Amino acid sequence: MTYLDYAASTPMTKQAIAAYAEVATKIYGNPSSLHDTGGQAASAVAWARGVIARKLGVHPDGLIFTGSGTEANILAILSLARSEKRGRHIITSMAEHTSVHAAMNTLESEGFEVTRLPLTAGGVIDVDMLKEVIRSDTTLISIQHVNSEIGTIQPVAKIAQLAKEHGILYHVDCVQSFCKLDVAFDTRLADAISVSAHKVGGPKGCGAVYFNPFVRVQPVFPGVTHERGLRGGTLDTPALVAFAVAVENYTYDMDKQWQLRKNLLHMLPEETFQIIEGPAESQLPNIVGICKTGMEGQWVMLKLNEQNFHISTGSACDINSASGTKAILAMGKTITEARQFFRISFGADTQVDDVVMCGEALQMRIFK
Known part of the structure; x- marks a missing residue:
């Protein structure tokens, strides 16, 4: 089996698995409990929070643990939009993750107006177009860092600066870019950032969202007591520690990844x-x-x-969509073209032979 779907999920690293097992065995208390066993768990959570916050370039007080990147996106968008009294207009793109669209649809049902921008032929947001659609009542911009379907990098630093110049809140989905690119593009300009563990060798069912501590946030579920009142439920201490260990050990060799890409495209x-x-x-x-x-x-x-090469047709969260990938449609392609789309994605363990054999398989008679 040759796994080439790393953009969907990565295998847990050996270090993360070992950390998960050790913490699950030895630190089993509830981090909210006041006795010493609970204190051990709370210390482990605090360590994990600090590791991930440092990698993001943010203060740990603003980092909230979630059950996934999807939950992080939804919490960020709903909390920011409902808290800000400036207006009820939001800007996003047509190519965002399904969770972002779900949050936007919810806000539209509450009376918000959402402008969804297309992508250019190069798969990125046109900042000038974004500037043109900003209104006096624009309250939030949500644009991802890296598109999960085609891998294009959005001009997030320019967008964040533009948002601040106009006094608009900005959320950025960094699930695909975290630990691969420098997401501290200028994190003091971002009001919310979403990340996920299983994209970087950590466990599934674990993510985080950073909220700017100086921005007022309205909880999606008022009355919960965990995570500064922004997310309920007992924290999964072993998963959080494993997430942090994965972050500490994750490496992204840019030169290697470019070489793998060139080897595949050459075929x-x-x-x-x-x-x-x-x-x-x-x-x-x-x-x-x-x-x-x-x-x-x-x-x-x-x-x-059938040839034991595991790829995808886009985001795993869109697997049941009949219309094709959002990024292709956002670039002005037809539905027919979008349905012809498939995605191959590499990871730290991918070798040249893996992509060469995949390229050879794509050259077989069945694909001619």
């Missing part, structure tokens, strides 16, 4: 395979978006699966 003839990507400076190399002329991406994925 795909341009007349039959269209690579969906941005310019090099706006592209995360380990996520490769591809369209195969005349074939549905799901068929390509299933045929590769």
Whole structure:
């Protein structure tokens, strides 16, 4: 089996697994309990919070643990939008993660107006277009850092600066970029940042959201007592420690990932395979978006699966969508083109032979 779906999830690192097992065995108290066993758990959580906050370049007091990146996105968007009294207009993009669209749909049902921007032909937000749609009642902007389907890097620093100049709150989904790019693009300009553990070798069911401590936030579930009253439920201490250990040990070799990408693309003839990507400076190399002329991406994925190559047709959270990936549609492609899309994504364990063999499989008769 050759796993080439790292943008969907990564295997837990050996260090994270060992940390999870040790904490689950030895530190089993509730971190909210006041006795010494609870204190041990609370200390472990505080350590994990500090590690992840330092990697984000933020103060640990603003970091809230969640059950996933999805939950982090939803909590951030709903909390910020409902807290700010400036207005009821929100700006996002057509290509955001499903969880962002879910939050936006909820806010629209409450009377908010949402402007969804397209992507350019290079798969990024046009900052000038963003500037044009800002209104006096714009209260929130939510634009991701890296698109999970095609790997394009959005101009988040420029967006954050623009938001601050206009007094608008800004949320950035850093689930795909965390530990791969410097997400401290200027974190003092971001009001909320979302991350997830299982994208960087940590456990599933674990994420975090940073809220700017100087911004008033309205809890989605008022009355809960955990995590500064912003997220209820007993914290999963072993998972949080494993998350932090994964962050400490995760490495992203940019040069290696670019070489893997070049090796794969070299094997795909341009007349039959269209690579969906941005310019090099706006592209995360380990996520490769591809369209195969005349074939549905799901068929390509299933045929590769028969050859023991595990890829995807886009975000795992959109697996039941019949319309194709959001990023392709946001770039002005047709639904037919979007349905031809599939994604190959590399990780730290991916080797040149893996992508060469995958390229050879894509050259087989069944794909001609």
